[in-house]
Amino acid sequence: xxxxxxxxxxxxxxxxxxxxxxxxxxxxxxxxxxxxxxxxxxxxxxxxxxxxxxxxxxxxxxxxxxxxxxxxxxxxxxxxxxxxxxxxxxxxxxxxxxxxxxxxxxxxxxxxxxxxxxxxxxxxxxxxxxxxxxxxxxxxxxxxxxxxxxxx
Numbered sequence: 001x002x003x004x005x006x007x008x009x010x011x012x013x014x015x016x017x018x019x020x021x022x023x024x025x026x027x028x029x030x031x032x033x034x035x036x037x038x039x040x041x042x043x044x045x046x047x048x049x050x051x052x053x054x055x056x057x058x059x060x061x062x063x064x065x066x067x068x069x070x071x072x073x074x075x076x077x078x079x080x081x082x083x084x085x086x087x088x089x090x091x092x093x094x095x096x097x098x099x100x101x102x103x104x105x106x107x108x109x110x111x112x113x114x115x116x117x118x119x120x121x122x123x124x125x126x127x128x129x130x131x132x133x134x135x136x137x138x139x140x141x142x143x144x145x146x147x148x149x150x151x152x
Contacts (some may be wrong), residue, residue: 004050004053005051006045006049007046007139008136008139008140008143010042010046011135011136011139012136013134014038014132015133015136018043019106019129020036025064028122029113029121031130032110032121033108034112035111035126035128036103036106036107039104043099044076046095047095047099049087050092050095053088054088064077066078066149076148076149080145080146080148080149081093081145081149084146086147087145088142091139091142094135094138097131098128098135100133102124102128102131103128104107104125106124109121
Protein backbone atom coordinates (compact mmCIF):
# COMPACT_ATOMS: atom_id res chain seq x y z
CA UNK A 1 0.00 0.00 0.00
CA UNK A 2 2.86 2.37 0.75
CA UNK A 3 4.21 1.91 -2.79
CA UNK A 4 0.78 2.80 -4.19
CA UNK A 5 0.51 5.90 -2.01
CA UNK A 6 4.00 7.11 -2.94
CA UNK A 7 3.56 6.40 -6.65
CA UNK A 8 0.08 7.82 -7.17
CA UNK A 9 0.58 10.56 -4.58
CA UNK A 10 3.63 11.86 -6.41
CA UNK A 11 1.79 11.79 -9.76
CA UNK A 12 -1.18 13.63 -8.28
CA UNK A 13 1.04 16.19 -6.53
CA UNK A 14 3.00 16.94 -9.67
CA UNK A 15 -0.08 17.20 -11.89
CA UNK A 16 -2.45 19.00 -9.56
CA UNK A 17 -0.13 21.20 -7.50
CA UNK A 18 3.37 21.52 -8.90
CA UNK A 19 2.79 22.01 -12.65
CA UNK A 20 0.08 24.68 -12.34
CA UNK A 21 2.11 26.62 -9.75
CA UNK A 22 5.34 26.45 -11.74
CA UNK A 23 3.54 27.52 -14.93
CA UNK A 24 2.22 30.65 -13.19
CA UNK A 25 5.43 31.64 -11.42
CA UNK A 26 8.46 30.55 -13.48
CA UNK A 27 9.84 31.27 -16.93
CA UNK A 28 9.75 28.40 -19.42
CA UNK A 29 13.48 27.51 -19.08
CA UNK A 30 13.18 27.61 -15.28
CA UNK A 31 10.08 25.41 -15.40
CA UNK A 32 11.93 22.79 -17.45
CA UNK A 33 14.94 22.98 -15.13
CA UNK A 34 12.73 22.44 -12.11
CA UNK A 35 10.79 19.61 -13.78
CA UNK A 36 14.10 18.00 -14.73
CA UNK A 37 15.45 18.25 -11.17
CA UNK A 38 12.21 16.94 -9.69
CA UNK A 39 12.01 14.05 -12.15
CA UNK A 40 15.60 13.02 -11.40
CA UNK A 41 14.52 12.49 -7.80
CA UNK A 42 11.16 10.90 -8.55
CA UNK A 43 12.03 8.58 -11.45
CA UNK A 44 13.98 6.00 -9.39
CA UNK A 45 11.30 6.07 -6.71
CA UNK A 46 8.50 5.62 -9.26
CA UNK A 47 10.26 2.70 -10.96
CA UNK A 48 10.91 1.10 -7.57
CA UNK A 49 7.25 1.49 -6.54
CA UNK A 50 6.02 0.07 -9.86
CA UNK A 51 8.37 -2.91 -9.42
CA UNK A 52 7.13 -3.56 -5.89
CA UNK A 53 3.52 -3.31 -7.07
CA UNK A 54 4.14 -5.70 -9.97
CA UNK A 55 5.75 -8.34 -7.77
CA UNK A 56 3.23 -8.11 -4.93
CA UNK A 57 0.31 -7.86 -7.37
CA UNK A 58 1.32 -10.98 -9.26
CA UNK A 59 1.79 -12.85 -5.98
CA UNK A 60 -1.61 -11.74 -4.65
CA UNK A 61 -3.27 -12.60 -7.95
CA UNK A 62 -1.80 -16.10 -8.06
CA UNK A 63 -2.98 -16.85 -4.52
CA UNK A 64 -6.51 -15.58 -5.11
CA UNK A 65 -9.36 -18.07 -5.18
CA UNK A 66 -10.69 -16.21 -8.24
CA UNK A 67 -7.56 -16.82 -10.31
CA UNK A 68 -8.35 -19.16 -13.21
CA UNK A 69 -5.16 -18.85 -15.23
CA UNK A 70 -3.29 -16.46 -17.49
CA UNK A 71 -5.52 -14.32 -19.78
CA UNK A 72 -8.67 -15.86 -18.32
CA UNK A 73 -11.78 -13.71 -18.59
CA UNK A 74 -14.25 -16.25 -17.22
CA UNK A 75 -15.28 -14.08 -14.26
CA UNK A 76 -15.79 -10.39 -13.55
CA UNK A 77 -12.74 -10.52 -11.27
CA UNK A 78 -10.45 -12.01 -13.91
CA UNK A 79 -11.63 -9.49 -16.51
CA UNK A 80 -10.96 -6.59 -14.10
CA UNK A 81 -7.49 -7.95 -13.33
CA UNK A 82 -6.70 -8.36 -17.04
CA UNK A 83 -7.81 -4.78 -17.73
CA UNK A 84 -5.74 -3.59 -14.76
CA UNK A 85 -2.64 -5.34 -16.10
CA UNK A 86 -3.27 -3.86 -19.55
CA UNK A 87 -3.33 -0.36 -18.06
CA UNK A 88 -0.17 -1.17 -16.08
CA UNK A 89 1.67 -2.24 -19.24
CA UNK A 90 0.64 0.99 -20.97
CA UNK A 91 1.85 2.93 -17.94
CA UNK A 92 5.24 1.22 -18.06
CA UNK A 93 5.55 2.17 -21.74
CA UNK A 94 4.60 5.80 -21.01
CA UNK A 95 7.07 5.90 -18.11
CA UNK A 96 9.82 4.42 -20.28
CA UNK A 97 9.24 7.09 -22.95
CA UNK A 98 9.37 9.74 -20.26
CA UNK A 99 12.50 8.34 -18.59
CA UNK A 100 14.59 7.43 -21.61
CA UNK A 101 13.37 9.83 -24.28
CA UNK A 102 11.77 13.01 -22.97
CA UNK A 103 13.87 13.68 -19.86
CA UNK A 104 17.20 13.21 -21.68
CA UNK A 105 15.90 15.54 -24.41
CA UNK A 106 15.06 18.14 -21.76
CA UNK A 107 18.52 17.76 -20.24
CA UNK A 108 20.23 18.19 -23.62
CA UNK A 109 18.10 21.21 -24.40
CA UNK A 110 18.86 22.85 -21.07
CA UNK A 111 22.59 22.51 -21.77
CA UNK A 112 22.12 24.67 -24.89
CA UNK A 113 20.15 27.34 -22.99
CA UNK A 114 20.83 30.40 -25.16
CA UNK A 115 20.61 28.53 -28.45
CA UNK A 116 17.11 27.09 -27.93
CA UNK A 117 13.92 28.72 -29.10
CA UNK A 118 10.87 29.28 -26.92
CA UNK A 119 8.96 27.07 -29.33
CA UNK A 120 11.29 24.13 -28.64
CA UNK A 121 11.05 24.68 -24.88
CA UNK A 122 7.25 24.86 -25.08
CA UNK A 123 7.16 21.64 -27.13
CA UNK A 124 9.21 19.81 -24.51
CA UNK A 125 7.12 21.17 -21.67
CA UNK A 126 3.91 20.13 -23.43
CA UNK A 127 5.28 16.61 -24.06
CA UNK A 128 6.35 16.20 -20.41
CA UNK A 129 2.99 17.46 -19.11
CA UNK A 130 1.11 15.13 -21.45
CA UNK A 131 3.05 12.09 -20.25
CA UNK A 132 2.62 13.06 -16.59
CA UNK A 133 -1.12 13.54 -17.04
CA UNK A 134 -1.43 10.29 -18.97
CA UNK A 135 0.33 8.43 -16.16
CA UNK A 136 -1.99 9.99 -13.58
CA UNK A 137 -5.03 8.97 -15.64
CA UNK A 138 -3.68 5.43 -16.03
CA UNK A 139 -3.03 5.17 -12.29
CA UNK A 140 -6.63 6.21 -11.60
CA UNK A 141 -7.89 3.61 -14.09
CA UNK A 142 -5.71 0.97 -12.42
CA UNK A 143 -7.19 1.85 -9.03
CA UNK A 144 -10.67 1.66 -10.55
CA UNK A 145 -10.00 -1.77 -12.02
CA UNK A 146 -8.64 -2.89 -8.64
CA UNK A 147 -11.78 -1.66 -6.87
CA UNK A 148 -13.96 -3.36 -9.49
CA UNK A 149 -12.09 -6.63 -8.94
CA UNK A 150 -12.52 -6.41 -5.16
CA UNK A 151 -16.30 -6.15 -5.39
CA UNK A 152 -16.54 -8.95 -7.97
